[in-house]
Amino acid sequence: MSFLQNLIIDGLVSGIKAGMNGVIKKALQGYVGFANLPNQVHRKSVKKGFHFTVMIVGESGLGKSTLVNTLFGTTLYPKKDNVEPTDETPKTVEIQSLSAEIEENGVKLRLTVVDTPGFGDFVNNEESWKPILDNIEARFDAYLEQENRVNRRKMVDNRVHACIYFIAPTGHSLKPLDVEFMRRLHTKVNLIPVIAKSDTLTEDEIKQFKQRILDDIKFHNIQIYQAPQYEYDDPETIAENKEIINKIPFAIVGSDREVERDDGKKVRGRKYPWGVIEVDNPDHCDFVKLRQMLIRTHMEELKEYTSDVLYENYRSEKLESMGVQQDPTVFKEVNPLAKMEEERQLHEVKLQKMENEMKSVFQQKVAEKESKLKQTKKKGFSFNK
Numbered sequence: 001m002s003f004l005q006n007l008i009i010d011g012l013v014s015g016i017k018a019g020m021n022g023v024i025k026k027a028l029q030g031y032v033g034f035a036n037l038p039n040q041v042h043r044k045s046v047k048k049g050f051h052f053t054v055m056i057v058g059e060s061g062l063g064k065s066t067l068v069n070t071l072f073g074t075t076l077y078p079k080k081d082n083v084e085p086t087d088e089t090p091k092t093v094e095i096q097s098l099s100a101e102i103e104e105n106g107v108k109l110r111l112t113v114v115d116t117p118g119f120g121d122f123v124n125n126e127e128s129w130k131p132i133l134d135n136i137e138a139r140f141d142a143y144l145e146q147e148n149r150v151n152r153r154k155m156v157d158n159r160v161h162a163c164i165y166f167i168a169p170t171g172h173s174l175k176p177l178d179v180e181f182m183r184r185l186h187t188k189v190n191l192i193p194v195i196a197k198s199d200t201l202t203e204d205e206i207k208q209f210k211q212r213i214l215d216d217i218k219f220h221n222i223q224i225y226q227a228p229q230y231e232y233d234d235p236e237t238i239a240e241n242k243e244i245i246n247k248i249p250f251a252i253v254g255s256d257r258e259v260e261r262d263d264g265k266k267v268r269g270r271k272y273p274w275g276v277i278e279v280d281n282p283d284h285c286d287f288v289k290l291r292q293m294l295i296r297t298h299m300e301e302l303k304e305y306t307s308d309v310l311y312e313n314y315r316s317e318k319l320e321s322m323g324v325q326q327d328p329t330v331f332k333e334v335n336p337l338a339k340m341e342e343e344r345q346l347h348e349v350k351l352q353k354m355e356n357e358m359k360s361v362f363q364q365k366v367a368e369k370e371s372k373l374k375q376t377k378k379k380g381f382s383f384n385k
């Protein structure tokens, strides 16, 4: 190819690139494939702002309210001593919903925490799970109702994306109340069991207790939240995920107060005659891992599983019970991985099409230029670069 032809081609290519608003340029130069999809999902959420709803359940005094404050570094709840004691003891489980907007590095997170004071507080706790189940289902219903509206553009997702269940630090095994709650709720919500006040147990006791809890959960066929592993993730992410998953049930210590360590440094933690337990030190408890899972590594997955599996199942059961026959080709259960793969393939087809179009435009332009060149030569003009 002559120097002149090269020049023309160069000019054409940059012209086409510029004309395409950089879209093609990016697509052709960078690898756009499966590995990028989770990031793209994430980016969408960053733009819209995150909205995440966590429910916390467990007997009174296990540190639920304290954990919420610890988790989000803000005092969502007024301190206990500021609250006027009332004579009225609630006769049922209360459901309290609190919201806060947290901003970190320009990313907004609207966090809603649903507390359930009163759970397990009664002489007869047989139906303690019922108001909680009702609340979760009412949120599904509210979503379903929005889906059926004509204008679906402003959907509000108030579904519960994760349920942190507090297990008392007895060191024995699950109580009947725990088993009953988890059995009733595991098909409706992502269950994340945690060991409350784990600073009251020794390291060995925690290890054994965790194993017993997991054995119990297995024995009762309870499905706790299973974080998916993407084999295309980078090794670091896979290792980090594994480490988090291996800590479940997380051994939690909560504190909304700062205490002074021996070296004078102030840390969030609890002080004992024998030392300080630091909330934010992963060697002291699993609080950091729980927070990482909820806010950093698994928020999207928890939301997706809630929407694609838990909610979908609820919806189809509900419609069926109402006598609505579903067309399985339309309402098939969505497998998030299959969905992503499908999206990826569609994306590749689109890219291929754009590339082909570009090629043909390019070839056409080259042919035009070549024929013009020939004509110019024929006419005997000389070409000064």
Ligand SMILES: Nc1nc2c(ncn2[C@@H]2O[C@H](COP(=O)(O)OP(=O)(O)O)[C@@H](O)[C@H]2O)c(=O)[nH]1
Residues within 6 Å of the ligand: 058, 059, 060, 061, 062, 063, 064, 065, 066, 067, 196, 197, 198, 199, 200, 252, 253, 254, 255, 270
């Ligand atoms: N030892 C210990 N005490 C805690 C922990 N978290 C909370 N507490 C204390 O337990 C009491 C009850 O806590 P609270 O958060 O009100 O429990 P809730 O009833 O489940 O909301 C308070 O005195 C807290 O200071 C913890 O991780 N370890």
Ligand SMILES: [Mg+2]
Residues within 6 Å of the ligand: 064, 065, 066, 115, 117
């Ligand atoms: Mg409380």
